[in-house]
Amino acid sequence: MTALAPDPAKVPDYLGMVKPSGDPKNGDYQANFAMPLAKVLGKKPLEVAAEVVAKLPKNDLLESATVAGPGFINLKLSDGWIAKQVQSIAADTRLGVAKSPQPKTFVIDLSGPNVAKPLHVGHLRSTIIGDALVRILRFLGHTVIGDNHLGDWGTQFGILIYGYKHHLEKAAFEKDPVRELARLYVHVRNLAKVAKDDDEDAAKGDVADAYRAETAKLHTGDPENVALWHQFMPACLEMLRPIYERLDVKIDHALGESFYNPMLAGVVDDLLKKGIAAEKNGAVVLPNAAGVIKETAERDENEPPPIIRKRDGAFTYTTTDLATIKYRVETWKPDVMLYVVDARQALHFKTLFANARRWGYSNVEFHHIAFGSILGKDKKPIRTRDGGTVELSSLLDEAAELGLKKYEESYAERKAHGHDVPELTHDAKMEIANAVGIGAVKYADLSGNRVSDYVFDTDKMLSTEGNTATYMQYAYARCRSIFRKGNADETAFRTSPPKVLLTHPSERALALQLLKFEEVLSNAAAEYLPHYITQYLWDVAKAFSGFFEGCPVLTAPSEELKQSRLLLVDLTGRVIHTALGLLGIRTVERM
RNA sequence: GCCCCCGUAGCUCAGGGGAUAGAGCAUCGGUUUCCUAAACCGAGGGUCACAGGUUCGAAUCCUGUCGGGGGUACCA
Structure with missing residues (x-):
């Protein structure tokens, strides 16, 4: 690549154009850089692509690299390499996910309910998304401080x-x-x-x-x-x-507005002293110097400046938020501060971050992790705390109840088919009901792009069909069931994993999915988008279903194949368990 | 007025420079002597709001228009 590209600085960009194939027919990965490179070199894309393929060093990673279409290079990984990689991550407690080489310190502002009021569905998103981000970043080796700004x-x-x-x-x-x-x-x-x-x-x-x-x-x-x-x-x-x-x-700290109250007067004084704040009509405001608030201040001088002390002497949430930033920076010295807050507060955060930088906190990265509103069936945001809206606790009850009902239906059905199903204790059933019910609610919240609004539809989120937590939990339970039935001990597959054989397309597809875990987590963390993980879980669970249908494990044709398939089953279960865990969703051994 | 977000299958939504645009639900058809059928397989279904532009290539980037939602100095 370096030999081909006229501008060495662009090599990373070109390498970034190697991506998973959109269509499995075209191999596992595709490299798309031949077209732009051809343009720069004044050659034909197909020639450049052919040249790249010809120059590929011999390796055991790729089975084939072929030129297709206008100049795509389709890459197919070798079965041998996939098998080896799977075997190796099976022996890794982290499932092949490396810790970040540059760990950072994050402060994540999440949940932030008003105390003294019943917790309501409106508080759900910040809590769930924030918690997922805490778990994901922590798993990747970062120091994460969760703070509940009550x-x-x-x-x-x-x-x-x-x-x-x-x-x-x-x-x-x-x-x-x-x-x-x-x-x-x-x-x-x-x-x-x-x-x-x-x-x-x-x-x-x-x-x-x-x-x-x-x-x-x-x-x-x-x-x-x-x-x-x-x-x-x-x-x-x-x-x-x-x-x-x-x-x-679990949130590490709960330093609410009251905690910062004694600091507010000092914040205003300091901002006044530094000439950042100014008095206006009896109030103290942060005027918008040109460039402080990008995109608006320079064009529109009428952009309202935030008030930090009202005419009556009271402080505002901007004042509190600035005090909070000061405290957090001094106490925890974070590299990054994330605010998991409703998208409607975008302007507030834009001005807040701009003013914090102006105040001297410019070496901290600030991000507003915005999310859309939860809408009622009328497509209007749910905002009320009384008058017919759902309280969170009753919703969770409802979800767990439905989880229990589903279990009981399924139990009866299996029994009717003559399956051997054990009678569970009440506690065991309730554990399943809660994991399934609450998992369904969380998954429904996390599985869309966070910035989208979503309609709060109990029937849909508690549905057990499609891309739901239940589907993943079911796939996990099937994994565990195989081990129970086969009387197999999973520890052996985690300490000295057997050789992996890929004899069936479903085995290969599943193995490839399992290897993508690390890539998915790092993408989810980089963009703070948990739904990348739900998308991945869905792909894994689908791949597992195909495998489950097509590849008998316990009655595999040979002992080697049985061992290999048991390893795939165990690893699948571990990946699902871990990935769901990063979203704050539990698994159960049977359901 | 100004600013932000959104417009993709009947519905809910992914995809945010790359090949013939994907899922789930719903609809229709099939699968259980077999490790959990809470499952699987198959079929139909599209003017990616519209119009220009940039590009070898646009659902994706830019400009404008239309439509929907949200925000906009003493609530947070």
Whole structure:
């Protein structure tokens, strides 16, 4: 390649044009660089391609390299090489996935629910996508700090304080503070006639004025309200705990808005002192210097500058976010900071990042990991926390219930066909039901491109057909079932794997898929797109289904082939288990 | 007004310079003496919103138009 290309700097670009084939008929990989190279060299693409093929060194990697079409070079890997590679990754606990040679430190901002309110489907995406990114990056060897930037300083506390002062049922509070606070929250909102649109700050009327006053007192340090806040917080966190537990999400830190509150005045002072912030109409704003906010500031001087201190002296989320950046950089010294937040906040993050760089944090990479809205069947974003929308916990219940129902149907069907199916304990069944149900919800969220909106359709996400978590879990259960049935010990296949034989197209296709795991993970991590992994899982599971149909394992024609196929089965199971695990989805031994 | 995202099969969506544009669902047909049929195999189904442009090559990049959604200084 270096010999052919006139411009050595472009060699990596050309090599980047070697990609998996779009169509398996054209081999495993295709190299597309002959066409542009021909242009530069003034030759015909077919000649260049032929020249490249002729110059390929002898190796055991490729079975063939052929020129096709206008100048594609189709590459087919040799069976021997594939077999050897599969055998070698089977002995690797990381399944052939190398750790990043340049590990970085990431801070990932995820979940960020408002405490004191019931967790709602709207919080699902940040939690699930963020958790998946934490797991993926960590698996690749990076240092990852997950931080749950709780909304724990807002109007909802004014609501609770007002409710506590005027509508408390003492006995209920002593018995179960979590439940009583939840009741008070709903009760006061109803008193204030906060509509379904969730905007409790905009509500009008005496009650709304009263709880806003309580919020303001809290913010200005009123001792009674601050004490109540301290009293409420543990109960509020307790409301969240079971949901995270069910979702299997653990977040390293939960430094919410309240944590940064004492730092906000200092942030504003510093920005003023450095001349970045300026007073305007009684408020303090961050004016848009040309170039600070690309694409808008220079063209449109009317782009509104973010406010960091309101005319009434209160701070805004921009102030909090800047304080957060300062704290995170000083505490964890990250290379990259990811914000897994709704796409509608794109402008906020654009200006926030620009101003953070201006403030001096220019050696940190900031990315807004935007995701689309969850839509109702009416195609409108689900935003309300009451008035008929689904609470997360009830959704998870529903999902698990359906998982259980599916198991029981399948159990009955197998029994009717005369299969030998064991009676499971209630706990074992519930484990399956939860893994399947909650896996289905997570997978539905992760399997589309994150920036797309998606319609929240319980029937669809809990469907057991098609590209769903269930399909992958089923493929895994089949892998395990073969080992149970054959009384085979998987450890041998992981310590001293047998020789791999590729005697059938399905074996080869499956083996090739298993080898792509590393490439897929690094792509998913590079673009922060978990759906690359679901796409891959789908390909693996489909390849396995083909193999399962076409290649008997336990009754293979020879002992060598049986051993080889057992290795493929075990490795498939491990890849599925690991890949699902990186998405926060569990597998079960049988289903 | 300005900014951002989106428009691909009946529906839900992948693909974001490379060959004849792919999946799932739905529809129609087939498969179970066989390691889990929560499975598999097959069929039909397309003006990649539209119009220009760049390119050897455009669903993909650029410009414009139309249509949908979102955002836009004292909520977060």
